[in-house]
Structures are given as structure tokens and as C-alpha cells.
Amino acid sequence: MTYIRTVLGDIEPADLGPTYAHEHLVIDGGRPVELYPDFDLSDVDRAVAELAPARDLGLACVVDAMPCSAGRNVRKLVEISRRSGVHVIAPSGLHLAKYYAADLWSERGSVDELAERFRADIEDGIDEHDYLGPVVERTEYLAGVMKIAGSEPSLTPRERRVYEAAASAHRTTGSPILTHCSEGLGALEQVRLLADHGVDPRHVTLSHTDKVIDRGYHREILATGAFVEYDQGFRWKAGVDNGTLTLLAWLFEDGYGDQLMLGMDAARQGYWTTYGGEPGMTFLLGEFAAAMRERGIGDDAQAALFVRNPARAYAFAPVAVTAG
Ligand SMILES: [Zn+2]
Structure with a gap:
């Protein structure tokens, strides 16, 4: 039986x-x-307040995408989930090298050492000190996804090590993988590398790919079986065609509607209403849902984007049990 691993426990994909x-x-x-x-x-107070009106629009789950040792705080994620009533999936994994000191474990460890840290986040509990302290003290809260990051135009040796480590931890745990594609590029190389290391692309989600408005590129990515996550919807300037909407319309037309997902990647105070910014966390289920409807992306398609596809993309893969 497969499941989705939230910070407050495992749930059935159908309940996401x-x-x-x-x-x-x-x-x-x-x-x-x-x-x-x-x-x-x-x-935490602002995060809870930011989520409240989105929850009123139906938001039930948020996948947090800030991995190990780069500002992750699992106790805060737990508190936000408890107080907001919104499921939170916490990440393991690693971001781009620029977010780490050159002598940190993340930059020096072997594939096996990185994989073991990812595995332990997923199966034993995320470290209280986020792998930055002199000791590791595991909380009872588990990671439910591995977030890893690739730069463009292609993966660096350090990034290949991180991707191989995530593939290894995926084979052990079944955890889904969420990747960052800098400038939307490199998605094919990323999914091929993971596949070469034993990850079925159906457990891989490639982020930010809607920075590249190229129907052929997206068809090629989706033909691998991977998911894409579009998060540029609110970033297109007024008066310019909304490339995210255009891609969605094309790819539903091309029959890939069951591999598309949406996020905001709202990683700045300036995007949150509770910090005085815009558009706020209600954007996707509010304004953008209305804009999709105008482009012919109606209720059933939106149920795929928001509900059915995340329930598959973030479900753990069955793991072969080794007889002991
Ligand atoms: Zn992000």
C-alpha cells in the first residue's frame, strides 16, 4: 500500500x-x-495567516521545497501544519551549491554519505539542528520528498553526486523526488540521470520548467513519464501572454494532463500578503483558477492539476523488501 508522508504522519493518497x-x-x-x-x-504566525484564506479556497496540502541545511526548520513546519490545518510535506535533499559553505557535509560527502542522510530524514526523523550542528538529534518528524537542484546548462559534478544520492535513497525508501531546473532548463538530463540510477520517472517532478515556453521541450519531458510543476503563473507581466497558461492549454491538448502540477514557489516576503507583498498564497486557487477557466481549463482539468496528479506524484513508490 502506498502513502504520502506528511510531517504529521502518513496519509492515503486519496485523502490528500x-x-x-x-x-x-x-x-x-x-x-x-x-x-x-x-x-x-x-x-510562523505569518505563515499560518497566509495559509488561512488559501485554505478557505480549498488548499489542503503544501509541499515545502527548502531542503537540508539551507533554512529548513521541521519544528516550524509542524507548527504551521497543526495551526493551519493544512498538510505539509517536508523535504530532505540539497539545494544549489551557492546555498552552502564549501566545507559543509553537503559539499564534501560521498554519494553513500549523502544518501544515508536523506534516508534517515525520511525513515528516522529530521535532525533538530538541520545537519548544521556538531551533533545530530533526530525529531519524530519525517521528510516526505527529496528536493534536489540542478543548474543550467547542465549538471555540475557536485550536482550529479547529489542526484545519485537521491536516486539511492529513493531505491531504499520509495520517496518521491522534486527537482529544481535553473531557468527551466536541464529537465531531460535530470530525469535521464535519475532513471539511469533506478528511479522510475513517475516518481520525479521537475520544477520551474514553465520558464521555457517551448511545446516540443515539454512534450519531450512528459514523454519520459515524469511530472512537471509550473510556478511562473503570477510572474508574467501585464500585457504579455501568460506563458504558463499557454503551456497548460497546449499540454492538456497533447494528452499530458495527468502529469502537470502547479505551485507558486513563493520564496520571498514580497510574494506574501502578510508581509505586505503580492499576490499572496490565494493566487493559484483564486485568480489563476479563474484565468484557467477562461482558457478552457475547467473543473476536471483543475482537479487533475491540484488533486489527482499530486496524489500520484507525491505517493511513495513500493520498495522491494530484501529477505533477511
Ligand atoms: Zn523553490
Whole structure:
């Protein structure tokens, strides 16, 4: 029996509900905030307040995409989930090298050492100190996805190591994999590398690919069986065609409607209404849902985007049990 692993426990995929497939509820300091002060999403009260009106529109689950040692704080994710009533899937994995000190474990460890850290997040509990302290003290809260990141135009040796480690931990745990595609590029290389290391692409989601408005590129990605996550919907300027809507219309037409998901990737205070920004977390289920309807992407298609596809993409793969 497969399941989705939230910070508050495993649930049945059928119970997931409307999901934002790539989000940022907590960025609690670390390199990302040193580089971009606007990335500081450490305020639990604001996160709960930001989620409340989205929950009123039906939001039931958020996939947090800030992996190990880059501002992740599992206790804050747990508190946000409890207080908001929204499921939260917490990540393991690693982000781009720029978010880590050169001498950190993430930059120096072998494939096996990285894989073991990812596995332990998923099966034993996320470290209280987010793998930044002198010791590891595991909480009871488990990661439900591995978020890994690739730069463009192609993966660096360090990134290939991280991808191989995630593939290894996937083979052990069945955890789904969510990737970052810088500038929307590199998706095919990423999914092929994971597939070469034993990951069925049906357990892989490629983020930010809607930065590239090229029907052929998206057809090629989706032909692998992987999911894509589009999150540029609110970033297109007024008066310019909304490329995200255009891609959605094309790919539903091409028969790939069961591999598409949406998120906001709203990793800046400036995108949250509770920090005085816009459009706020209600955007996808509010304005964007209405805009999709105008383009002929109606209720059934939206149920695929928000509910049915995340329920498959974020379900754990069955893992072969080794006789002992
Ligand atoms: Zn992100």
C-alpha cells in the first residue's frame, strides 16, 4: 500500500486534497537569507495567516521545497501544519551549491554519505539542528520528498553526486523526488540521470520548467513519464501572454494532463500578503483558477492539476523488501 508522508504522519493518497506542489513556508535563516534577505520566511504566525484564506479556497496540502541545511526548520513546519490545518510535506535533499559553505557535509560527502542522510530524514526523523550542528538529534518528524537542484546548462559534478544520492535513497525508501531546473532548463538530463540510477520517472517532478515556453521541450519531458510543476503563473507581466497558461492549454491538448502540477514557489516576503507583498498564497486557487477557466481549463482539468496528479506524484513508490 502506498502513502504520502506528511510531517504529521502518513496519509492515503486519496485523502490528500488540493495541493501546491512546490512552495516555501519556512526559510529560517542560513545562506539563502544571507544572500537574499527577502527570503527570510521564519515567522510562523505569518505563515499560518497566509495559509488561512488559501485554505478557505480549498488548499489542503503544501509541499515545502527548502531542503537540508539551507533554512529548513521541521519544528516550524509542524507548527504551521497543526495551526493551519493544512498538510505539509517536508523535504530532505540539497539545494544549489551557492546555498552552502564549501566545507559543509553537503559539499564534501560521498554519494553513500549523502544518501544515508536523506534516508534517515525520511525513515528516522529530521535532525533538530538541520545537519548544521556538531551533533545530530533526530525529531519524530519525517521528510516526505527529496528536493534536489540542478543548474543550467547542465549538471555540475557536485550536482550529479547529489542526484545519485537521491536516486539511492529513493531505491531504499520509495520517496518521491522534486527537482529544481535553473531557468527551466536541464529537465531531460535530470530525469535521464535519475532513471539511469533506478528511479522510475513517475516518481520525479521537475520544477520551474514553465520558464521555457517551448511545446516540443515539454512534450519531450512528459514523454519520459515524469511530472512537471509550473510556478511562473503570477510572474508574467501585464500585457504579455501568460506563458504558463499557454503551456497548460497546449499540454492538456497533447494528452499530458495527468502529469502537470502547479505551485507558486513563493520564496520571498514580497510574494506574501502578510508581509505586505503580492499576490499572496490565494493566487493559484483564486485568480489563476479563474484565468484557467477562461482558457478552457475547467473543473476536471483543475482537479487533475491540484488533486489527482499530486496524489500520484507525491505517493511513495513500493520498495522491494530484501529477505533477511
Ligand atoms: Zn523553490
